[in-house]
Structure formats: structure tokens, C-alpha cells
Amino acid sequence: MRTHRRPLLFMVMIFCLAFAVGGVAAAQSPPAPEKILAGLSERYRQLASLKTAYNRVARTPSTDPLFKGGSAQNATGALYWARPDRLLLDQKAPQPEAMVTDGKTIWWHIPAEKIVYRYQDVDVAGQLRPLLSFLSGINSLTADFDVSPAPADDTRPGQYGLALLPKVSEGGEDKLTVWCGPDFALTGFKLESVTGETTDFYFFEFVDNPTLDEALFNFKVPSGTEVVEEE
Numbered sequence: 001m002r003t004h005r006r007p008l009l010f011m012v013m014i015f016c017l018a019f020a021v022g023g024v025a026a027a028q029s030p031p032a033p034e035k036i037l038a039g040l041s042e043r044y045r046q047l048a049s050l051k052t053a054y055n056r057v058a059r060t061p062s063t064d065p066l067f068k069g070g071s072a073q074n075a076t077g078a079l080y081w082a083r084p085d086r087l088l089l090d091q092k093a094p095q096p097e098a099m100v101t102d103g104k105t106i107w108w109h110i111p112a113e114k115i116v117y118r119y120q121d122v123d124v125a126g127q128l129r130p131l132l133s134f135l136s137g138i139n140s141l142t143a144d145f146d147v148s149p150a151p152a153d154d155t156r157p158g159q160y161g162l163a164l165l166p167k168v169s170e171g172g173e174d175k176l177t178v179w180c181g182p183d184f185a186l187t188g189f190k191l192e193s194v195t196g197e198t199t200d201f202y203f204f205e206f207v208d209n210p211t212l213d214e215a216l217f218n219f220k221v222p223s224g225t226e227v228v229e230e231e
Contacts, residue, residue: 030160033147037162039184049082052206061196079203086217100219107219115226116219143167150177155200159187 030036056075077091085103098109106119150161159179175192191199221227 030149033149033162036160036180036184037142037147040180040186043184044186046209048209049080049212050206050208051078051080051210051212052203053078054204055202057200057202059198059200080212080216082212082217088216098219100217102217102219105219109219109222109225111222114224115228116221117228117230119230150179153179153190156187158182 054077056077058073058075060071060073074094075091076093077089079090080088085101087099087101089099091097096111098107100107100109104120108117108119110116144167145164146167148163148165150163153159153161156179159181162178162180164176164178177190177192178186179188179190180186186203188200188202190201
């Protein structure tokens with residue numbers, strides 16, 4: 001979670017809750033992107049909250065030509081979301097970390113270092129625009145993004161991938177690919193930065209519309225923890 005402070009923080013905030021897991025059927029030719037989007041919209045348009053476990057694989061390309069494979073970091077945890085913009089990303093391994101927002105303030109807590117980063121006066125709705133567009137339905141999504149089929153991914157057999165590119169580009173945006181099964185149950189996503197770093201999320205044990213305690217999204221600073229203000 002901590003590879004890059006602000007870029008990775010907001011990549012996660014923007015995208016990670018757009019996706020829920022489902023079963024994957026046998027491999028078959030993917031339908032047209034329009035059909036996939038329609039299936040996703042129908043399946044998730046009533047989604048008001050969710051919780052799911054996740055596996056995350058972050059890869060950094062090597063700058064040394066002798067080590068072309070670069071490095072990879074693996075993490076596991078649980079993710080909670082509730083409308084309109086409340087989020088908790090609770091990392092369990094390799095070390096406990098938490099990122100939480102009530103829609104106004106974003107907190108990033110690293111217990112091992114007894115430190116928490118606080119991001120105030122952040123336009124959370126703006127940062128989460130792609131997610132909110134997705135949850136609002138197919139019309140909003142296609143209004144904001146150009147959608148095209150994604151190349152097959154060997155780590156996601158039998159799944160369909162969609163590449164989403166903002167129609168209004170400010171330059172330097174991260175690339176986003178979403179993945180789902182033939183039943184239109186979303187199984188994860190992949191982010192690729194302009195510098196070649198990639199982050200793959202794989203979701204499992206998804207619960208649709210759970211009742212979530214408001215306290216999950218109201219962070220309380222633990223005793224003895226330093227608060228660092230971030231812009």
C-alpha cells in the first residue's frame with residue numbers, strides 16, 4: 001500500500017471499490033464491450049454497500065537492464081464501501097495498514113510506525129468520479145470513458161477485460177482495466193501508471209449490500225500516534 005504516497009493512495013481510492021467478485025465460467029469468446037457494460041450495469045445498479053477480501057500484486061519495472069523482471073509486492077486484506085463515498089481499505093499482510101474515508105477526510109494509518117497521514121479538504125467525490133460513474137450505470141460510464149476490449153491475461157483465465165480511457169484527458173492518467181466473468185460478476189481490476197508500475201486487485205468472499213457500522217468509516221487516532229498533515 002505504501003509504494004508511493006500520494007499516487008498509490010489515490011489510485012486505490014479512485015478505483016478499488018468499483019469491483020466485486022463472482023464465479024468464473026468456462027472460457028469462451030468475449031461478447032462485445034457494450035454487452036459486457038450492460039451486464040455489469042444490470043448486476044450492480046442496486047449496489048449500496050459491499051465488503052470483500054482481496055489479494056493485491058504491485059509490480060515495479062526494473063531500471064537495471066540485468067534485472068528486467070523488476071520487483072513485485074503482495075498484500076492481502078479486506079475492503080468495505082458504502083454509498084456515496086465511504087471507504088475502508090484494511091490491509092492485513094505483509095503488515096497491517098488502513099486507509100479510510102468518511103467522504104470528507106482521508107486517513108492512512110501505519111500502526112508499525114505509529115503514524116497516520118491525514119488528507120483534509122480533499123474533493124473525495126471528484127477523486128472517486130470513475131467509481132461513482134460506474135455505480136451510476138452504463139450511461140454515465142460510457143459518457144466519461146472510451147471502452148475497448150483488453151488483451152487476455154494469463155492470470156485471469158476465462159475472464160473478460162475492458163480497458164477504460166477517460167474521454168477528457170489531462171495527460172499522465174493511469175490506465176485501468178476491469179475484469180469480469182461470463183456472468184458479468186466482476187473479478188478485479190488492473191492499474192498501470194505512466195511509469196510502467198502495475199497494481200492488480202483480485203477479489204473474493206464478496207458480500208453484496210451488507211449492513212456496515214458507521215464507525216468503520218470514522219477514524220479515531222490511537223493514543224501515541226503521530227498525525228502528519230498532507231495536502
